[in-house]
Amino acid sequence: xxxxxxxxxxxxxxxxxxxxxRMDGGKIxxxxxxxxxxxxxxxxxxxxxxxxxxxxxxxxxxxNKGLPNETADDWRTGSMAALAGGxxxxxxxxxxxxxxxxxxxxxxxxxxxxxxxxxxxxxxxxIKDWDPRIKAELKDMTAAGVTSYKVYMAYDNLRLSDGVxxxxxxxxAAEGAVVGCHCENGDLVTKGIAAQKAAGNLGTEAHPLSRPxxxxxxxxxxxxxxxxxxGVPVNIVHLSTRRxxxxxxxxxxxxxxxxxxxxxxxxLLDDSLYSLPDxxxxxxxxxxxxxxxxxxxxxxxxxxxxxxxxxxxxxxxFDFHGVKELGREDFSKIPNGxxxxxxxxxxxxxxxxxxxxxxxxxxxxLLAEQPAKLFGMWPQKGCLAxxxxxxxxxxxxxxxxxxxxxxxxxAVDYTPYEGMTLTGKPEAVFLSGALAARDGKVVLEGQGxxxxxxxxxFWR
Numbered sequence: 001x002x003x004x005x006x007x008x009x010x011x012x013x014x015x016x017x018x019x020x021x022r023m024d025g026g027k028i029x030x031x032x033x034x035x036x037x038x039x040x041x042x043x044x045x046x047x048x049x050x051x052x053x054x055x056x057x058x059x060x061x062x063x064n065k066g067l068p069n070e071t072a073d074d075w076r077t078g079s080m081a082a083l084a085g086g087x088x089x090x091x092x093x094x095x096x097x098x099x100x101x102x103x104x105x106x107x108x109x110x111x112x113x114x115x116x117x118x119x120x121x122x123x124x125x126x127i128k129d130w131d132p133r134i135k136a137e138l139k140d141m142t143a144a145g146v147t148s149y150k151v152y153m154a155y156d157n158l159r160l161s162d163g164v165x166x167x168x169x170x171x172x173a174a175e176g177a178v179v180g181c182h183c184e185n186g187d188l189v190t191k192g193i194a195a196q197k198a199a200g201n202l203g204t205e206a207h208p209l210s211r212p213x214x215x216x217x218x219x220x221x222x223x224x225x226x227x228x229x230x231g232v233p234v235n236i237v238h239l240s241t242r243r244x245x246x247x248x249x250x251x252x253x254x255x256x257x258x259x260x261x262x263x264x265x266x267x268l269l270d271d272s273l274y275s276l277p278d279x280x281x282x283x284x285x286x287x288x289x290x291x292x293x294x295x296x297x298x299x300x301x302x303x304x305x306x307x308x309x310x311x312x313x314x315x316x317x318f319d320f321h322g323v324k325e326l327g328r329e330d331f332s333k334i335p336n337g338x339x340x341x342x343x344x345x346x347x348x349x350x351x352x353x354x355x356x357x358x359x360x361x362x363x364x365x366l367l368a369e370q371p372a373k374l375f376g377m378w379p380q381k382g383c384l385a386x387x388x389x390x391x392x393x394x395x396x397x398x399x400x401x402x403x404x405x406x407x408x409x410x411a412v413d414y415t416p417y418e419g420m421t422l423t424g425k426p427e428a429v430f431l432s433g434a435l436a437a438r439d440g441k442v443v444l445e446g447q448g449x450x451x452x453x454x455x456x457x458f459w460r
Contacts, residue, residue: 001041002029003433008045008394011052011364013383021050023390023433031386045394048427051364052384053088053120053391054345055371057261058237058312060337061092062112069326069335072317072412079117080442081342081409086426088119088391089381089451090341091312091371093150095126098157102127102137106144110450117448119431120391122375124148124180128157130164138175145452147177147376150237153219154184154287166226173232176455178374180235180261183219183244184211184288193332204281205274206331208289216288217243224251224258233257233458235374238314240266240288242298248307257460259374260302261310264340264347265290267299269416282324283414285334286314300357303366310371311348313340317412339412343403349395350422376453390433399425409442 002024010019010031022030022040061078063071073081082090092113096105102125109123125146127134141147149172151165152158160168165181172179192210196202201209220236224247227234239245239262248260269290274281284290302308316337318324327334345367352358358366364383372382379388403417429437436444 002039003043003430004035004037004040005043005045005050005392005394008048008050010050010384011360013369013385015361021384021392023392023430026390026432028384028386028388028390031384043394043428047398049360049395049397050384051086051393051395052368052382052388053393053429053431054086054367055089055091055377055382056082056087056313056315056341056344057091057310057371057375058263058314059090059092059341060314060316063316069318069323071337072319073315073339073410075113075116076118077409077411078315078341079119079121079448080445083119083429083431084409084437084440084442085342086345086393086395086429087341088393088429088431089121089377090119091122091124091148091375093126094123096128098128102134102141106141106146113448114450116446118436118442118445119448120451121448122146122451122453124150126150126158127160127168130160130168135171138171142175142177145450147175147453147455149177149179150181151179152182153223154182154186154189156186156190159186162222162226165223166230169227169230169232169234173230178233178235178259178456180237181223182238183216183223183236185215185219188215188218197330197332202330204279204285204331204334207285207334208271208274208291211287211289213241213243213291213295216241217247220244221247224256227258228256233259235259235261237261238263238266238288238312239299239308240291241295245298245302245307257458259309260307261312262299262308263312263314264344265338265416267296268347268351270296279325279328282327282334283320283416284338285324285327285331285336286316286338287336303352303358303362308366310374311344311366313344315339315341317410319413321413338416339410340416342408342410343415343417346422346425347417349424354423373457373459376455376457377451378457381451390430392430393426394428395424396427397424399423399427401425409440
């Protein structure tokens, strides 16, 4: 049966309008004022905002499978949490074992997500190795609908040399793909960790001290220099600092084309949390770490200025009990990551739109439109338009509620946003035209589909 959403404020690419929207056969089929009901099921959205389904550009579900530091959220719970919070598409990171093919990683991630996911999904491909064999696989990845990649400048088991990153950028650009980078100077992080431990600083407060803002800013500048030399647009993931943002602005002032992702934790959490008693600071150990309030202010300014293009979560949910606690005696052994996929839209609405830092149109650009364009899904995803997929969120801007771990869908045993009272919450979430979540609870499981993506649609 087709569904007609009436009386809501639709946030369209051209701006908010009072109009009705009809969904049928998994697509948006009509948008306009006073549409006739016909034989459609009518949903009254009076006083509500109607958004395109949100896209999370950065998740890690079912990571470290079978190890003591396995993530709490697998594809079932992680995708359900996303859907409950209004996110209808996630982009997760497929990661091969050292010496193995990209195809092996793609097969593994499909095996975990296909038939299990409750939201739609795609994969970024992490590149750990680089040789003629891997390079030859890029065309196969494009044919399989994978058109984005990730490289690391940190972590000994993941990072690539500058010269290899240059080669990756050149080769992937030929496929119309975009490469995101974890920008931290790996050598300096290693030295920073060693220095803290040598000084006897083994608690959680040593984590941000071991990888200060300069470590990110240097890597951002270096990555952008490599990209400039390669002559290709690139993406910077989870930007966290004013210094990093300054490097971005300087590159753009020179005419460089680049894109920037940040995450809610860098806007809402600060480095004072690492000094909490009783090892509570471990809940906030992620990398890059939470920064200063000045860095937070800079990122909000960057959002207002349009310097930040997408908003992911880097959702990587490790239980506090038994998993984060692996590092009780040594901060460097605390699994790095935090949950967030469920609460991102509401957090960004409350602290962004609700506090006058952005408009509802800005929210849609950041959480839906620009992610869809950058990652080759526009206009299938990311907008309310006739012919687009019927992934739709009815959002109650007046609903006041409080985030608690007890009531979340995420399977992890805590939330870093515990006790935050927000105004604004998704009321109903439609996936491919079917009601899939209501009032924060999933009512239709396992209907997510793999999104075959095309080339990046750069707009700068």
